[in-house]
Amino acid sequence: MMKLYPLKFKPIPQYRIWGGNELNEVLSEDLRMDKLGEIWSISCLDGFVSEVENGPLKGQNLKDLILKYKGELMGNKVWAKFQSEFPLLIKFIDAAEPLSVQVHPNDELAKKRHNSFGKTEMWYIIEAKEDAELIIGFQDEMTPESYQNHLENETLEKVMNKVSVEKGDVLYLPSGRVHAIGAGVILAEIQQASDITYRIYDYNRIDKDGKKRELHTELALDAIDFHPIEKIKTDYTLSNNQLENLLETPYFESKIYSGDQEIAVSSNEEMKILICTEGQLKLQTEFGGIELKKFESALIPASVKEFKIISSHATVLEVKVP
Structure with missing residues (x-):
């Protein structure tokens, strides 16, 4: 069986009513579009399975590779837990207008209703305009009754917690936390492999067909955490030319590297995902190397024992499944 090597995948572009055009720079001309809201960089969701675009495995899809290589690809512990279900979804998001x-x-709840994973996620802010904001939770303690009153009176925006953001901010969004990305934000999103979203407010926006988008008011009610949030942004250390811890969750763990020197990283026989958020770099292993630039990701199979990050003023997120 062919030895595994660092894998890049063909990006999966997604039209969104609120999307911009910044992410088009990493797409071939035939994939570019107006209102490009998201690029799914690594996905195994039905209908959106990533396809390898480099090396001898080019053209094969991630689902087939998981079934063929099992623990060699995902790591024995992750394979034993998830089997053929790839546990993460990696995205880049460009919000030219506010999201719902x-x-x-x-x-x-996701298992009961949709036979799906839940959706806990993390955001890393790649670019943010000077006045860019996010909505994260509520300003004060809410109850289902007070929440519904605000919905009915169209005053929900007044009680949402708005947070100014800038490049390099990290935000943890466990399932149940109400949120929205504001206009002028580009970010990397690391999340559980789920596409279940309950839309609760959409600014009375009209879609391309002249209709208001569907809201999921009743479904959302049982999913919402109504408690205020003590700490919204994640504190972390950014050291030049070192891999530093970023965030640990039950679903994924992340680190960050920023610099311009070569460093060697052990895989510890675990699958790793590298996400380039700034500059460019080369990943080198005994089985070959690949280049990554801003808005690109790569999967390092667990069977690759060590890899080198050869950076040219790059910032990179490293992600693994605990």
């Missing part, structure tokens, strides 16, 4: 205010269900 939304919430995602937890594992239990």
